[in-house]
Every structure is written in structure tokens, then in C-alpha cells.
Amino acid sequence: MDHSTDINQRHQARMERKKAFIDKKIAAADKEIGIIIVNTGNGKGKSSSGFGMVIRALGHGMKVGVVQFIKGAMSTGEETFLRRFPDEVSFHVMGEGYTWDTQDRERDTEKAQLAWQQAQEFMRDPAIGLILLDELNIALKYRYLDVHSVIADLLERPPMQHVVITGRGAPAELIAIADTVTEMAVVKHAFAAGITAQAGTEW
Amino acid sequence: MDHSTDINQRHQARMERKKAFIDKKIAAADKEIGIIIVNTGNGKGKSSSGFGMVIRALGHGMKVGVVQFIKGAMSTGEETFLRRFPDEVSFHVMGEGYTWDTQDRERDTEKAQLAWQQAQEFMRDPAIGLILLDELNIALKYRYLDVHSVIADLLERPPMQHVVITGRGAPAELIAIADTVTEMAVVKHAFAAGITAQAGTEW
Numbered sequence: 001m002d003h004s005t006d007i008n009q010r011h012q013a014r015m016e017r018k019k020a021f022i023d024k025k026i027a028a029a030d031k032e033i034g035i036i037i038v039n040t041g042n043g044k045g046k047s048s049s050g051f052g053m054v055i056r057a058l059g060h061g062m063k064v065g066v067v068q069f070i071k072g073a074m075s076t077g078e079e080t081f082l083r084r085f086p087d088e089v090s091f092h093v094m095g096e097g098y099t100w101d102t103q104d105r106e107r108d109t110e111k112a113q114l115a116w117q118q119a120q121e122f123m124r125d126p127a128i129g130l131i132l133l134d135e136l137n138i139a140l141k142y143r144y145l146d147v148h149s150v151i152a153d154l155l156e157r158p159p160m161q162h163v164v165i166t167g168r169g170a171p172a173e174l175i176a177i178a179d180t181v182t183e184m185a186v187v188k189h190a191f192a193a194g195i196t197a198q199a200g201t202e203w
Numbered sequence: 204m205d206h207s208t209d210i211n212q213r214h215q216a217r218m219e220r221k222k223a224f225i226d227k228k229i230a231a232a233d234k235e236i237g238i239i240i241v242n243t244g245n246g247k248g249k250s251s252s253g254f255g256m257v258i259r260a261l262g263h264g265m266k267v268g269v270v271q272f273i274k275g276a277m278s279t280g281e282e283t284f285l286r287r288f289p290d291e292v293s294f295h296v297m298g299e300g301y302t303w304d305t306q307d308r309e310r311d312t313e314k315a316q317l318a319w320q321q322a323q324e325f326m327r328d329p330a331i332g333l334i335l336l337d338e339l340n341i342a343l344k345y346r347y348l349d350v351h352s353v354i355a356d357l358l359e360r361p362p363m364q365h366v367v368i369t370g371r372g373a374p375a376e377l378i379a380i381a382d383t384v385t386e387m388a389v390v391k392h393a394f395a396a397g398i399t400a401q402a403g404t405e406w
Contacts, residue, residue: 011308011345031398039248043385044240048255049248052281055258056251057403059280077262078255105214130403142214162404179398181390182246190382195234200260200333201365201383 034161035179036154040137040170043184050132050164051078057162058088062129065122068093069115069139069167070108076203090128092118105142112144119153126158137167140174147173237364238382239357243340243373246387253335253367254281260365261291265332268325271296272318272370273338279406293331295321308345315347322356329361340370343377350374 037053039046054064066082066089075093082089094115116139122131139145151173154163165174175181190201197203240256242249257267269285269292278296285292297318319342325334342348354376357366368377378384393404400406 008308025394031396032401033398035393035398035401035404037247037393037404038390040390041388043387044383045242045248045252045255045385045387048259049252050255051258052248052251052254053404055254055284056280056406059282059284060402062403077259079262081258081262105211162401175390178391179393179396180247180404182248183388183390184246184248185244185386185388187241187243187378187384187386188381189384190238190240191228193234193382195236195238195382198235198238198365199263200265201238201240201256203259 032160034157034159034163036177037162037164038137038170038174038178038181039164039166039184040168040175040181041183041185042168043186044189045184046166046168047134048078049182049184050134050166051082053130053162053164054082054089054132057130058085060129063088063090063127065090065119065125065128065131066092066134067115067119067122067132067136068134069112069144070094070135077200090122108142109144112139115139116145116150116153123153123157123161123163126161128161130162130164131157133163133165135167136165137170137174139167140171141167141169147171150174151177235363237360237362237366239380240365240367241340241373241377241381241384242367242369242387243371243378243384244386244388245371246389247392248387249369249371250337251281252385252387253337253369254285256333256365256367257285257292257335260333261288263332266291266293266330268293268322268328268331268334269295269337270318270322270325270335270339271337272315272342273297280403293325311345312347315342318342319348319353319356326356326360326364326366329364331364333365333367334360336366336368338370339368340373340377342370343374344370344372350376353377354380 039049054066057064079091079093082091092115094111119133122128140147242252257269260267282294282296285294297314322336325331343350
């Protein structure tokens, strides 16, 4: 048996074992239910992953609701794009940018609470298959919103509705009730090498 | 001074310091250039973040090329959705699903190389502002593609073109030449709780 045949056969045997293992796990996981997904950590990709899930849901014919907390001083590429589909995506952006730009806690709290009312409206509508609550974790971290009321509302939503929540510093209470939680960790970042925030990659 | 005024004033002072710090960092980062972004790790959100960047780029009027390595047995929501915009997004899916389903190393290698030819074509076209090479890391990990040739091609692309590369197990050589690298780490996963892979969240 020559060397490359050997590699190919060992590859096949390994892949057969892997397939058997994965098939067994898939058979055991049979529940269909709306899930809560949290993307947190200091790395990139928390919001963009949420927007990737938005188009995944749209591809399956779902209706989607988006609420952006905190962000909003500058309109983003994803907002411009998704506003092309008003029958499929309801997009709500909380005004006035990051909290270190506004420096006004009372006004930020008010805006966050208005944004949460929009989220509540989406959570009362079972026709909405997926809701993205972008940067909600920041609003919770600064206590613009109370984590216990937020969780109570989340748990009362329609059973098949998925929710994606993003932002660094997800509170422990939220992680405890979430189904899937990912921590995005920085390995390296272009910004540190002097590259500015560019259209199409950062906003 | 009452308690809430005090909290609000301390918040404002903290945010002023934060804004000064961030503004200084932003002023120092002034380069505009195409960047290489790598999403790796065992957690969720690597591909979906890539697709979020696709719509971000589309919102800025960029053209986008997508090549999906490895995946492809089952069409995904993001593919269905993005195929609605053939003038804006070129979508190429390498056939036949995951390597543990095909169990044939030679055929997988051939398919991966065909998919790489598609990527090379995108990298010769400066009109394409962003390229998503989804699950490329898997094709590198199994050595369906040679990491050094892949890197040579990446470094010769048009200077303003952005590339997003996803998949667990990104090789060290690729991390070394990338601009922004994020590791998606599992904190918890719905699958472990017996919830199946569902339309709109997992595919």
C-alpha cells in the first residue's frame, strides 16, 4: 500500500468514527423551541454575528425585529441594507450614539427604556421569528434597564421565537437563562496597528 | 447634593475621561486599507459574523464575493437570502457537505481546490470590496489546500479589498498575517441541552 492510499484510508476511518459520534448526538437533540443566544466578550463579531442570524432567518421566510441599543449616532451598513426590506425586517435604532459621547445618564436611561418598549412589542408578536437586541448588554451594564424585568419579559415571549442579544459584559443572570452563549475574545485587532474604523468592516 | 445627582455626575465625569481616551486612539488610527479578518474558535458566530459583514458591506454599496468551503450539502438561510441579489453578491458553494459525511479525502481536496480557484477570481477583481471565505480554516486544517499558497494569494489581492475567513482551528501562519482575529469560545450551547439544529438559528 503506498503512502497516499494509507493517508486516505486512515482519513476515511477517522471520518467514519466522527460521523457515528455526530449522528448519535444529533439524534439525541430533538427539541424544537425558540432559543436565547448571547454574544458577549471584548472581541469583534458580536453584532455582526447577530446580523448574520437576521439574514439566516430571512432566508427561511421568518419576520425579524431589530432593536439597536446605545448605537445610533452614525447609521451603519447593516441598517442601510436591512431598511430595504421593511415588510420583512422592523428596524428600531435608539438615538444618540455611545454613552461616552452623550455623557448624560438620565437621557440615556430614558432612550433605553423607549427602546425596550419596542422590544416588548416584538415579543408580543408570535409572527416575528427572530429578534436581535443589539448591544442590550451595554444598557444592562450601565443599569439603564433592570436585568430582572428584562429577563421576565424574555421568558414570557412566544415559545418559538428566537432572540439574539449582543454586547460586551453580559450579566450573569442573563447568561444563566440563555440557551447558547459565546464569548468573542480578541486575538488581535487591526485598530491597534493604526488602521481606522472603515466602512464595510467596522460600521 | 442628592444621591441620584451624585451618580449622574460621577457617570458624566467617567464618560468624559472615556471619550478623551477613545478620541485619542481614533485620531492615532488613520490608515485605510483592505484588512484580513479571521473568526476562529469552537464557539458559535464565526460564519454568521462573516455574513453580518457581508450585509454591512452591501449597505455601503460594495460588491461582495462569498465562497463556502466544506459546507454545502444543505442550503442555508443566508444562501437563500443572498441569492436574491445576484448583481451585488456572487455566491459559490463547494458541494457535498462536511468531510465526515463524504469520507473521501481525494474528492474533498479536488472540491476545495476548485473553490479556491473561485476565491482567486474574486481576488483578481478590485471591484469586489469584501470576500467571505467561509470555513476556509477547515480546508486548511485537513490540508485540502496549502496554507502558504493561500497566504501568497491573499497578500497579492487588491489593496482596498477586505477578506473575512472563518472556521475553527485557524493555522498560526494565517493568524500571523491577519489584521483582526477573534476567537469565538463556547460558554454554553443549546445543542448540549437537547435542542436540535433549527432553521433560522443553526442553518
